[in-house]
Amino acid sequence: MEKRVINPWEWQDARNYVQAVEVKNVQSTLYVSGQTAIDDDGVSSEADMRIQIEKALGNLEKVILQADFEMQNIVRLNVYTTEHSELFKNFDVLQNWISKHQMQQATTVMEVKTLFETLKVEFEATVVK
Known part of the structure; x- marks a missing residue:
């Protein structure tokens, strides 16, 4: 797999994302459903935003690793939240988390009116190898 980052500017570097990612010679692509702060029994978190972010990222990581993909190969990360200020x-x-995994991904952050039950944040990813 070949990955090329396109960044016409430098300001996005401080925000841990890139403007575009070109991928060639891909062996496989994984499209991950939105991951939230739901526990192993399917119970939605009622915790604050920080804890929900941590749990949702843990769930995203669990799915990606179970599929035998690498975190650093996330090329697209969409973030949905009900509370952008939080x-x-x-x-x-x-x-x-992005720095830890040495990711360079295109990212969109979007505020939505509501998510499932008590959830405040959701992460959706595309991963390649």
Whole structure:
């Protein structure tokens, strides 16, 4: 797999994403459904945003690793939140997770009216190998 990052500017570097990712010679692509702060028994979290971000990222990581893909090969990460101000107050959790996995992904953050039950944040990813 060949991956090329396209960044016409430098300002996005401080926000831990890239403007575009070109991928060639892909062996396989994994499209991951939105992952949220739901526990192993299917119970939605009622915790605050920070804890929900941590749990949702853990769930995303669990799915990707179980599919035998690598975290650093996430090429697209969509973030949905019901509370953008709370998300950005806790954005360091996401940025540290991205840095930890040495990811360079295109990202979109979108505020939505509601998510399932008590959930506040959801992460949807595309991963290649």
